[in-house]
Amino acid sequence: MATLSDIPGRVMLVGAGKMGGAMLEGWLDLGLEPAKAAVIDPGPPPEVASMLAARGVALNPLNGGPPAVMVLAVKPQVAPDVLARVAPLASPDTLIVSVMAGRTLGFLEAAFAPGQPVVRSIPNTPAAIGRGVTVAVANAAVSEGQASIADALLRATGGVEWVEDEALIDVATAVSGSGPAYVFLLAEALAAAGAQAGLPPDMADRLARATVSGAGELMRRSGIDPAQLRRNVTSPNGTTAAALAVLMDEERGFGPLLADAVVAAARRSRELAG
Numbered sequence: 001m002a003t004l005s006d007i008p009g010r011v012m013l014v015g016a017g018k019m020g021g022a023m024l025e026g027w028l029d030l031g032l033e034p035a036k037a038a039v040i041d042p043g044p045p046p047e048v049a050s051m052l053a054a055r056g057v058a059l060n061p062l063n064g065g066p067p068a069v070m071v072l073a074v075k076p077q078v079a080p081d082v083l084a085r086v087a088p089l090a091s092p093d094t095l096i097v098s099v100m101a102g103r104t105l106g107f108l109e110a111a112f113a114p115g116q117p118v119v120r121s122i123p124n125t126p127a128a129i130g131r132g133v134t135v136a137v138a139n140a141a142v143s144e145g146q147a148s149i150a151d152a153l154l155r156a157t158g159g160v161e162w163v164e165d166e167a168l169i170d171v172a173t174a175v176s177g178s179g180p181a182y183v184f185l186l187a188e189a190l191a192a193a194g195a196q197a198g199l200p201p202d203m204a205d206r207l208a209r210a211t212v213s214g215a216g217e218l219m220r221r222s223g224i225d226p227a228q229l230r231r232n233v234t235s236p237n238g239t240t241a242a243a244l245a246v247l248m249d250e251e252r253g254f255g256p257l258l259a260d261a262v263v264a265a266a267r268r269s270r271e272l273a274g
């Protein structure tokens with residue numbers, strides 16, 4: 001298994017926003033030498049720009065030769081324009097790792113040299129605290145060593161799952177890529193419901209935040225199945241059972257609602273393919 005110090009050259013990050021910035025911070029924390037990192041971004045967020053300056057990572061360097069790895073973390077909508085600009089910076093051996101939603105291996109391959117090794121992946125924002133999860137697929141040109149390097153880079157921000165069927169990436173995008181937003185919405189909606197039912201709004205916010213984060217941490221640390229953790233809260237004919245009768249309604253509950261949400265997000269991922 002490769003480590004970041006096995007990377008035979010520079011890692012060039014194209015797009016150092018929320019996702020790219022979090023990944024870069026993970027790599028540096030795990031020992032990637034700042035001199036082996038470079039960022040291409042015409043306007044990184046101020047906190048990322050300060051981090052680059054503090055850590056000594058080159059921003060928009062004019063030279064340095066082709067990188068060993070180029071990580072693409074710009075918005076999928078600007079990808080055609082950005083790839084036309086950065087593709088000439090890669091050599092045919094440069095490993096391309098995309099985290100862009102929707103953009104397919106075929107789209108990425110068409111922007112680079114024939115036979116270019118390309119990995120398409122989908123991380124999520126808990127990457128910022130090293131607790132992300134990424135799902136990735138490699139094209140046929142990716143060697144075992146390069147897959148291992150891509151794995152090390154993606155694993156710097158949390159877990160990694162590799163798939164062989166690229167279609168699964170659209171579904172994973174809808175589950176884990178976008179998923180944190182669903183959980184944050186749950187916290188928002190729970191707080192709003194608490195305030196509506198009479199709690200002071202600031203207390204409702206605190207309770208909802210503590211409940212969602214505490215439940216997530218309990219699930220992680222205990223390793224217990226979420227259905228069992230749910231049963232552990234639910235006394236027969238008690239308060240939770242009364243709420244779950246609403247939330248587990250077969251037509252209007254969380255189940256069908258989330259199924260619709262995942263279908264909508266996966267469809268959007270396929271549309272973003274270009």
Ligand SMILES: NC(=O)C1=CN([C@@H]2O[C@H](COP(=O)(O)OP(=O)(O)OC[C@H]3O[C@@H](n4cnc5c(N)ncnc54)[C@H](O)[C@@H]3O)[C@@H](O)[C@H]2O)C=CC1
Binds near residue numbers: 014074075076125177
């Ligand atoms: N935010 C999320 O939860 C997730 C995002 N992604 C993917 O990550 C990618 C980036 O998303 P975010 O980080 O959220 O967006 P963002 O807007 O925070 O970051 C995008 C960055 O690209 C830079 N940029 C714009 N034009 C550029 C150019 N010509 N050359 C180089 N850099 C350029 C921007 O200045 C910005 O810093 C997207 O493709 C998205 O689909 C994937 C999984 C989760």
Ligand SMILES: O=C(O)[C@@H]1CCC=N1
Binds near residue numbers: 101173177178
């Ligand atoms: O909303 C989006 O398109 C990106 C991809 C997954 C999470 N955020």
